[in-house]
Amino acid sequence: MTSPLAHIPDLAAWLAASGLAELELRGPAGHVRLVRGRADAVTAAAPAPPAGPARDVVRSPGVGHFLSAHPLRPEPLVGPGDRIAAGQPVGLLRVGDLLVIVTAPVAATVIRVVAQEAALVGYGDSLVEIQPEG
Amino acid sequence: MIRLLACGALATVQDRGRLGALRWGVGTAGAMDTLALAGGNLLVGNPDDAAGIEIQVPPFEIRFEVATTFAVTGADCALMLDGVPILPWTGARARAGAVLRLARRASPQAWGARSYLCVSGGIDVPVVLGSRATQLRGAIGGHQGRSLQAGDELPLGSPDLSPPVAGTGLVPPVVALPLAVDGLPALRVLPAAEYECYRPVSRAAFWGEPWRVTPQSDRYGFRLSGPTLTPLEPLELRSHGIVPGTIQVPHGGQPIVQMCDAQPSGGYPKIGTVIEADLWRLAQAPIGARIRFIETDWDGALAARDALDGWLSAARRALSYLRARSTA
Incomplete structure (x- = not known):
């Protein structure tokens, strides 16, 4: 190799x-x-707020338009301060009529959604900042 | 197999319907929102004729006795898989023993009236007269010809195709194919045989005014309330064949839209017919909702059907591409 x-x-x-x-x-x-x-x-x-050592970011698994809410729902899937379980949806990538679900890798608290609504994002782009549960 | 742990009223096993049975006097039954069922079947890799469960009244709770892929489509609802929130209109993987719970969403504006659970392989109840659909009136098809209840065990068929990657969803057709007039959900209607027998003011009101879905609305038919529809002179008809979508006007002048459990004949005058391609929109209008009618013609009805077929074909292609890529 x-x-x-x-x-x-x-x-x-x-x-x-x-x-x-x-x-x-x-x-x-x-x-x-x-x-x-x-x-x-x-x-x-932007100047980052002080964070604990374990801060992490959920990254885009592919290319698509970022949606913070499911198309049937007005409210975002997650917001700052929400406690989320591993595997819980935190955002969506819209590719035509397909939706790719972006899930939390670990149980965590949401710090903030960093991706802009409907913005085209690519593989590895930061979507949601989280603080994994210690 | 799946086991029902909790079940609200009137959940039934449904497929796309007992098509071709009207000639024997047997109603079509089947999913009220056939587009949602079709979308769910695509998400779990099922053939078009696979059966799912139509859920009208949450809560609804099941345990998957085998590991499988499933999707809940149709009306929006709160979904928890082993206590973790998941999304509607999305394929998801369940381990053997996993518990799925559907509940009403806290938001009073949650879209739709009927949800569909599709499981890879389909709900494998016996085929009766060419379909697995439950027909409650005749107590045939589905699971023992009746609505489901807690404790029921439903067999699953073996999957024909490897299901697409879990974690992929579809933009619901109400978002992808919207249709509204003055902010109200709209349905396209063909004028029917007795349309010209109504007073011009009634015909104008039929197209121009909103109609409310009354509590006397179910899988048999939707009774609407609105302006009184008055014929030019009293109409008396012999019983004749009718189909889902037929809009009858009884003597009170308030229309009834026949739905998929309608009997196959009736004698009321018919002012119009909701086109087949828009019946799912009415199926998802909850009691109390207001709707509008849009006049269309034969070509318009066929174009609407082509648009639905196009949406399904595009979804099928996109999901097949993902499946091929994930197994490559």
């Missing part, structure tokens, strides 16, 4: 061509994370 480090020039070229903001690869041999426009991204980020 070759090290992912050997492929960084290729990966960087793909990232530049793709329009993606970030590329992350995890494998047994290592872990690579490439971020485009890092300086801009950091300065543009």
Whole structure:
């Protein structure tokens, strides 16, 4: 198995061509994370509220338009402060007439929904910040 | 097998209906919202003729005795699988022994009146006259020809197809194929044989005014209240064949829309017929809701049916693509 480090020039070229903001690869041999426009991204980020060490983020499992509420319901699936179970839906990706359900990986408390309503999101984009139960 | 732990009134096993049986004087029965049943069957990888459970009055609670894939479609309801909230119109995986509970949603605006539980393989009750649908009037089909009750055990068929990836849902057709007039759910109607026999002011009111779904509305028919429909002169007819969707006008001048448990003949004059493609919209109008009628014609009715078929075909293609990708 070759090290992912050997492929960084290729990966960087793909990232530049793709329009993606970030590329992350995890494998047994290592872990690579490439971020485009890092300086801009950091300065543009809102100052994060102080958080416990275990803060986590639910990431998009694919490409689609993010929905915080089920199309039959006016109210969002989760909001700040909600306690959620592992496997509980926290958002949806709409792809045409299909809905991909985004679920909480672990029991947690919702900090905030970070994705914008109806925004097109891609694989790995941050959707919902959570504080896993300790 | 699934076991019913709790069951509100009038839950029944239904498929798409006992089609072709009207010639024997046997009503179609079947799901009131056949589109929701079809969507649920797609989500769990079932063929179109698989049977599910129509749930009219929550709560409803079952235990899956085997691991399987299921989906609850139709009316919105609060769904808990082993105590964890899940979403309607979504395929979900249940382990053997898992308990699914449907309850009414706290929101009074929760959409719809009937939910459908579809399970991979379908509810495998005996086929009677070509269908598994429960016909309560004749006490045939479904589970022992009756509505379900706590303690019932229902066999599941073996899945024909590998079901799509759990965690995938469909945008409900009420969102994908909306139809409303002045903010009220609307139904397209063909003028029927006696339409011209009504006074012009009644015909205008039929299209122009809202109609309320009265409490005397069920799987047999929906009695509506609104402006009085008055014929030009008294009408007397012999009994003749009628179909689900037929809008009859009894002497009081308040219309009745025949639904899927309607008897196959009747003698009241007919002012119109709700097109087949819009019957699911009426099926999901709860008691007390107001609806509107839209005049259409033969071509309009066929176009509406094509639109439903198109929605189902697109959903089927998208789910097949996901299934192929997940098994590749």
